[in-house]
Amino acid sequence: MSSSKDAPRKGRTWGLSIDEWAVVAALVLALLVRVGILRNVPW
């Protein structure tokens, strides 16, 4: 059944929600840290 509730969530940017973009960004950052491109991140 297709209803408004089953439709994709509003507010998607380029096919992904904010949640999904945040996960993608965090995983990319984790990968950059793992392969050594990002190291010694100061705080």
Next chain:
Amino acid sequence: MADVTVLPQVRPVNPAGQILQLVPGVLLLAVIGYAGKVIEKSLGTYAKAHHLTVPNIEYVLWAILIGLLVSNTVGVPRVFRAGVSTYEFWLKAGIVLLGSRFILGDVLKLGGVSLALVALELALAISFMTFLGRVFRLRPKLTSLLSVGSAVCGVSAIIATEGAIDAEEEDASLAIAAILALGAISLFTFPLIGHALQLSDRAYGLWAGLAVDNTAEATAAGALYSDAAGKLAVLAKTTRNAMIGFVVLGYAWYWARRGQAQAVGNKSAFLWQKFPKFVLGFLLISGLATYPVFDKAQLTALANLSRWAFLLTFAGVGLRTNFSEMRKQGWGPFAVGAIGEVVIAVFTLAMVVAADRLLRL
């Protein structure tokens, strides 16, 4: 004259343009967040050099206060607004990266405790807010939105429920304004109460995660107490967020049975659609950190990236809080929310203190 149908103009989607629109606001978040960090450090250095004893006010509070000052005096100019609204993205990226600071076993242990406490909190919050809504004669769907907002996770839950129960946009705006106003108050009251009761970092963090509604405010309220409390607040709040799909599905079913909302078709697809995906990202990073995919230096780098993401979030929390806008929303929903929040805060505090003593969290 024949009717003329005016089609809405479709603006061309230009990814580079969309990203450029975000730059000023993101820079504003960074400047305000970094200013908070500089003020914290400068005050500490000054106090040490002059042998003064002053309370250490964390960058979290400075960033929020500067944001509040800007938002409630000069306001946030239009050019910055798109970028400022990315604070939610930074919050969720920060939470995923924070997974690197948790061993999976701790997540399962503390997450299990959180889950039991969250179940009790949900039951109390939903039934008490429903009761209060009836006493104050709020519209039933507005009461449902306030219940979801205070039981699960603030604004996200209200937006998810609005569509699922076919609620009026005005009701959603009222519920969101009430939850945001109460979240702003929690930021300043929770740490004071926690210190007055001398709560441990773990007990306070769990309490903030269980009782503060919006994820950004819960994260900030935890971080204002201590770094360790901030970690626990995020874990407890994430557990609460994971419940969003079930609660929204329950409300959708309730209103559909009364013929005032469409029935949900595929329930599994509905739950997946509403499930906050950053919870999975958090667990994934925690799993990678546990089966050591990262060495110690890399874990420190990930933890610091998480801190930078939260820094932008805290600046955004201040910038998006405008008290004069909130005042326009009326006192009914705010009163229901406020009374409900106080009761939920007291109840969750009692639960957390009891759990801390019994289980030695």
